Amino acid sequence: MGLTMTEKILAAHAGKTGVEPGELINAKVDMVLGNDITAPVAIKEFAKIGVDRVFDNEKIALVPDHFTPNKDIKSAEQAKTLREFARKYGIVNYFEVGEMGVEHCLLPEKGLVLPGDLVIGADSHTCTYGALGAFSTGVGSTDMAAAMASGEAWFKVPESMKFIYYGKLPRWVGGKDLILYTIGQIGVDGALYRSMEFTGEAVSELSMDGRFTMANMAIEAGGKNGIFAVDEKTLEYVKGRSKRDFTVYHSDPDAKYVQTYEWDVSKLEPQVAFPHLPENTRPLSQCGDVSIDQAIIGSCTNGRIEDLREAAYILKGKRVNPNVRLIIIPGTQAVWRQAMKEGLFDIFLDAGAAISTPTCGPCLGGHMGILAKGERAIATTNRNFVGRMGHPESEVYLAGPAVTAASAILGKIGGPEEVGVK
Amino acid sequence: MSQLKGKVWRFGNDIDTDLIIPARYLNTSEPKELALHCMEDADPTFASKVQPGDIIVAGKNFGCGSSREHAPIAIKAAGVSCVIAASFARIFFRNAINIGLPILESPEASSAIAEGHEVQVDLSNGQITDLTTGQTFQAVPFPPFMQELIQSGGLIEYVKRKMGTK
Numbered sequence: 001m002g003l004t005m006t007e008k009i010l011a012a013h014a015g016k017t018g019v020e021p022g023e024l025i026n027a028k029v030d031m032v033l034g035n036d037i038t039a040p041v042a043i044k045e046f047a048k049i050g051v052d053r054v055f056d057n058e059k060i061a062l063v064p065d066h067f068t069p070n071k072d073i074k075s076a077e078q079a080k081t082l083r084e085f086a087r088k089y090g091i092v093n094y095f096e097v098g099e100m101g102v103e104h105c106l107l108p109e110k111g112l113v114l115p116g117d118l119v120i121g122a123d124s125h126t127c128t129y130g131a132l133g134a135f136s137t138g139v140g141s142t143d144m145a146a147a148m149a150s151g152e153a154w155f156k157v158p159e160s161m162k163f164i165y166y167g168k169l170p171r172w173v174g175g176k177d178l179i180l181y182t183i184g185q186i187g188v189d190g191a192l193y194r195s196m197e198f199t200g201e202a203v204s205e206l207s208m209d210g211r212f213t214m215a216n217m218a219i220e221a222g223g224k225n226g227i228f229a230v231d232e233k234t235l236e237y238v239k240g241r242s243k244r245d246f247t248v249y250h251s252d253p254d255a256k257y258v259q260t261y262e263w264d265v266s267k268l269e270p271q272v273a274f275p276h277l278p279e280n281t282r283p284l285s286q287c288g289d290v291s292i293d294q295a296i297i298g299s300c301t302n303g304r305i306e307d308l309r310e311a312a313y314i315l316k317g318k319r320v321n322p323n324v325r326l327i328i329i330p331g332t333q334a335v336w337r338q339a340m341k342e343g344l345f346d347i348f349l350d351a352g353a354a355i356s357t358p359t360c361g362p363c364l365g366g367h368m369g370i371l372a373k374g375e376r377a378i379a380t381t382n383r384n385f386v387g388r389m390g391h392p393e394s395e396v397y398l399a400g401p402a403v404t405a406a407s408a409i410l411g412k413i414g415g416p417e418e419v420g421v422k
Numbered sequence: 423m424s425q426l427k428g429k430v431w432r433f434g435n436d437i438d439t440d441l442i443i444p445a446r447y448l449n450t451s452e453p454k455e456l457a458l459h460c461m462e463d464a465d466p467t468f469a470s471k472v473q474p475g476d477i478i479v480a481g482k483n484f485g486c487g488s489s490r491e492h493a494p495i496a497i498k499a500a501g502v503s504c505v506i507a508a509s510f511a512r513i514f515f516r517n518a519i520n521i522g523l524p525i526l527e528s529p530e531a532s533s534a535i536a537e538g539h540e541v542q543v544d545l546s547n548g549q550i551t552d553l554t555t556g557q558t559f560q561a562v563p564f565p566p567f568m569q570e571l572i573q574s575g576g577l578i579e580y581v582k583r584k585m586g587t588k
Contacts, residue, residue, distance in 0.1 A: 124489040146580075154567070365440075
């Protein structure tokens with residue numbers, strides 16, 4: 001029986017020739033990630049282990065991105081904990097404000113995650129790196145602490161599911177729409193404990209940015225990881241970023257999948273997830289009349305340059321509706337600079353948008369755009385749980401950058417055609 | 423202590439970690455502070471009425487969403503002795519085992535046990551007894567490796583033993 005690429009990566013890191021779903025393994029990790037919310041807990045736990053150094057000071061990434069630039073005194077203390085730990089243990093990949101970006105935009109951009117890697121991160125959206133053909137998954141702080149000391153983590157080998165997307169994607173339909181549609185079809189626990197492998201013509205056509213968006217939300221279906229085959233686009237992306245060797249793994253033709261979904265997406269509409277679960281998706285034409293107070297473009301899901309270009313294309317020469325606050329948050333410093341160079345900031349500023357420094361900020365209700373009671377936001381983020389962006393009685397609608405930008409102009413949920421963009 | 427007994431608080435399906443501990447309180451990891459806001463956006467009065475030893479019974483996919491370990495920490499610090507659910511989201515499952523919050527997976531118990539019932543749990547064999555109705559349920563057993571983790575006192579103790587540190 002053949003193996004999936006996920007199984008091959010896990011086996012290679014456990015020093016085995018093969019693994020089977022359900023098997024418990026101990027595996028070596030290539031990168032351990034933490035942020036200003038999860039790492040302070042990990043640092044406390046790390047101290048209890050009683051080692052005087054980390055397993056490898058180049059294989060740990062600490063990114064203060066959630067409540068930074070520090071939103072209050074307590075957050076400042078948490079960020080300080082990270083900084084001091086990084087200094088004490090000589091953590092090479094610590095990114096200070098001014099260098100940092102939203103962690104899952106930043107690590108691939110810096111070439112810190114490569115195809116075939118095994119990565120764990122104390123952040124649920126660590127699954128983003130599956131776009132590069134790596135196995136990556138979110139864990140908690142204690143797992144992070146144990147891995148910082150030992151360089152290993154335990155895993156139950158997941159069963160695999162295959163998702164095949166046929167056809168050419170229509171205009172304004174991208175990675176975000178594909179993953180929202182998928183979650184809408186299978187539910188928020190539709191891939192619980194499982195690996196999600198994304199294939200087919202439509203995803204081959206996606207850019208790396210679109211693939212990052214899809215892999216990012218595997219967790220919203222309960223998935224352990226989301227993964228893509230490595231192709232020329234992947235290799236082109238890592239070229240010039242990678243500073244070490246990597247191995248490309250491919251799924252065998254006779255690899256075992258517990259479930260396979262096949263969808264023709266050539267007529268798929270842009271998707272919007274209604275409150276309060278990402279599975280509550282509707283095609284744009286069936287969204288009805290939903291007025292909004294705020295629009296957010298950014299996050300580890302859609303904070304990359306292509307997302308900003310798409311938003312700028314819609315916003316060019318237009319004004320944000322007077323009832324809406326549009327907040328744009330480039331994912332990293334490099335994305336910020338690129339957007340500035342390309343003149344996207346002029347378009348955003350002319351439209352009446354606010355442009356933020358990179359931060360997770362409002363996505364998890366931290367800062368930089370918190371909702372009041374009864375307010376509604378449309379966002380390119382990944383979760384629309386109760387209270388996610390602020391008051392427990394506020395609402396978040398999830399969509400891609402094009403729909404979010406168009407909605408900001410309209411003052412209600414709508415698409416590019418409704419603002420006259422073709 | 424392998425025998426637990428407590429009053430049941432019921433929650434529905436897909437209870438996410440933002441409901442268990444909203445991100446607005448994540449500027450601290452102090453268990454006592456987190457406990458004050460445990461389950462706040464699902465039931466704002468929960469933290470004030472939960473008693474030490476009480477048990478949470480929930481539907482499917484409990485703990486979905488973020489990887490924040492603050493979620494099981496808040497539940498444990500609020501005095502909840504264990505969580506019984508039809509299923510758990512995987513990161514929450516790992517985190518609960520790693521920090522020593524007992525969790526039991528039982529779709530039958532999850533659908534049968536009502537709010538306010540008195541429930542007894544035997545962690546050594548995974549037996550759940552609804553003392554109010556007399557019904558018993560068998561939780562899905564943990565694989566041997568996870569039992570070893572739990573018996574070691576959580577992941578940190580396990581790693582210490584493995585690495586030979588004290």
